Structures are given as structure tokens and as C-alpha cells.
Amino acid sequence: MNLIFKRHVFLMLIVASNTSFAADKITSKETQSKASDSAVIQTEQKHLMWGLSIAEYARYEELMKGIRGSISPETISPIEVLGIHAQNEAERQKYARLWADMMEKDTERVLAFQRAYDQAWKDKGNRPLIEISQLKSQSPSITPTAATHSSGLPVTKMIVATKLDGCAACDKKIQQLLTSMLVDKTLHLDVYFSDSSDKPNSVIRQWAISNRVDAEMLKSRRLTLNHGQSLMNQYQLDEKQLPATFKVDNNGGVKRVE
Template sequence: MTEQRPLEQVEFAHTRDQLTKAWGLTAQEVERYEILMRGPRGAFSVTNISPIEVLGIHAETPAERQHYADRFVRLLYEDTERVLAFERATQAAWRRLGKPMFEAARLPGASAPLSSNRDQLWGKRLALFVATQDCPRCAKSARELVDLVADGGPLSGLDIYAVDTQDPDAIRTFARDVGVLPGAVSDRRVTLNQGKALFQQYDGDDRGLPQVFVRDGTQLRPLDTVAGALR
């Protein structure tokens, strides 16, 4: 007769199987991760921290720490490639279908700028258009906004659009230089995107970079200024 297992055991086994397949973990790594998450790490960390990060943070030797760091970076690289590939496909779809990215009435200038009062922007997500090269103002503004997306910051997220390059390495380098952390990318608080086609949908004048907008439902509302706008 087939042994009947309690539902809790079935669900627990299913979760372990998912961890093993999704993150490439061994049974021993899954067990150590679960033990760590039942301790202080589970209380201190965000709920969506990855098993690789947990194991790396609690590595017992420098070699083990480097091993998990290498695995984590490879996973982030692969995910960034997928995100950028989908962004390229999305932009191509907009061009192929001949649809405007935004309704004309909702383009910059048609919506009143939001107040620069920090409290009114709590929980909002920003879209920032930058040039990755020869634009000190872009880097400065990106650093300020990245800081505001950190844990405890007022912003829920930041979508960075590079308008001067389609090179994923150049976009990643810019992000690293302005302080974007791998964890912020993995949990989608910050996204890195090719933005030239999108930028041309409603502006296209890169002499005015950086440009920052607040996502407000289906609208993008421009801020009066970027640097210091949320102070």
C-alpha cells in the first residue's frame, strides 16, 4: 500500500525541490539555507533574499565566499541579459505595431509637474533617462536617486534608461559606477534598460539629459529638476 504523507511534508519537499532546481543548490546547501533563515538572517533580511546571497553571507571561508559571489554574479548577468533582450523585443514591437508608447495628452508638458516634496513621492517609482558617457549630470542624478531606492528610502523603485548605447556591458558599468547594488537589480527595485527608442517616442533631445519622471498609474509626470528634487 502506498504510504500517505501529511500535506505539510509534501509541500516542504516541493519547496526544497524548487530551491534545488531554481538556484542549482545541493541538498546540503538547501538544508543550510533553511537553517540560516530560521535564525537571525531570516529576521534581518528582506523576505526575497536569494539562497545564494544567504549562503555567501554566511560562508565559512574566503574561498567559499568567493564561490558564492561568482555564482551570484553569473545568475545576475544571465538575468540582466534576459531583461535587456525582452526590452529590445518590446521596443521592436512598439515600432512594428506603429503604436505610440504613451498617449499624447500624457506626454511631458501635458501633465503638471509633481511637487518636489519628498513625502508626496513616497512609494512612487521613477523613470530616469541618462547618457552613460560624457554626462556628469546624469551620473550625479542617478547616484542621488539610487540612494533613495535603498531600504527605507522613499521611492519604491527606479527604472534607468540609457539613451546613448545598446551595449549591455556599458549599461552595467554605468549602473555599477553610480552605486546600483546587485541585490537591487535582482529584486527589481532598480531595472537597467536600453532607452533610445523609448526616449525618441516622446522627446529625443538628449541635450536635455538627464530627464526624470514619476510613474503615476499610466502617466509619467516630469519633475521640475532632477538633482536635489527630492531633498
């Protein structure tokens, strides 16, 4: 009798164990299914966010598994990837227009926020945006840029030679760079004015106000405003060549990019 009871208990344990195992398998399959569904939903949301079809986004993901993913920055967009790897001219033009539209809208958002920031600064008492004592007249002091931003990303250092007045291309370039600095917090910029040496420092202050320069950029030295005649001499530039933009590499080397 005791033996029969033990066998009965053993069989019950086996049944319970199998039931538990089956339940675990069902739960595991349900979890995997939910994870798969979530991944599909996320992919759909991503392709919609970029204005792409599911097939286009899938091609972008496939391209990123190859050389494009190994040599491109993490911030490269799916539209840029597809445009770079366009299969024909019509496709290239399509992605170029799509990217231009997105950048235009994003610039509008950035500038709208900048205007709100300008008003907030005025509400704080409209203190001077720059201190005249910070203006420099010497050539740029180039130091290696291996420093990193608080985000952990490497700092990008740029130099631009421009004019205070009479250069529409200069004004456009400055606005592009200032907008980029609002979006990319790792970008540092030194601005040198070719025509400021014989003018009062207040003219540069007025230039900063007119161009809606962010006071925090100046305070943190992400942006510097400088008299630039010595830089013009150093790089043998004349005003017909302006604006002139340079990039400083990690070893302190300077290379003109435009």
C-alpha cells in the same frame, strides 16, 4: 439462539471496525509518506534551481530560521543568504560569482523582453513615448510613500539626478534603475536632468527613446522625467557628483544612497 446471533453480529462489527481503523492508518501513513516524498522532491528541485547542493540549501533554510529570516525581505535569495553568512573568503567569493552570473542572465532576459516590447510599441504606430506637457521644472514634490502596489507590497520611491549627455556613469546608473523597474513593479523613479534647462524639450524625448523608456511607466507616473536645475540647487550638487541617487522614506524624508 437469538443471543448467539447477536453476539456473532457484534463480533463481526468489531472485526470490521478494526479492519477499517487499520486501513485508515495505512492510508494516513501513505499520505504522510507521499507528502514527505513531495517535500523532498521540492527541496531537491529548489536546490538545483539555485545551483546549490542539498547541504547548501539545507544550510540556507537553517539560517532563515534565525536573525537572517527575521530581518531580510521575503525576496532574498538562498545565494545571497549563504554569501552574507559565508564561513570564509573563498566561500564568499564563490557565492558572489554565482549571484553575479544569475543576475547577468536575468538582465539579459529582461532586456530581450524590453526589445520585444519596443518593437510591439512600434507596431502600434510608434506614438510619442512621453508628453512634453508632463515635464516639470520645479524641485521634487516629496510626499510620504506609504502607498502600496497592487501586489500589496509597499512602494519604493527613488530620485536620481543625472545628465542628458557626457556622463557614462549616469548612463550606467539609469540603465540599472530602469532594468530594476522592469523586474520590481513597486519601484517608482523620478529622473532629474541637470543640463536640460537650456535645451528644448524634444531633447528629453529623444533621451527617452534612446534609453528605451517604457511608455506605460510614464503613463502611470511610475517614472517621471524632469528638468533638474532646481533639484541641483536644493541639494547643493554639482555635475562632478553625478549621478546622485536618493531614496524617499515613508515619511517623505530624502536620503542620499549613492
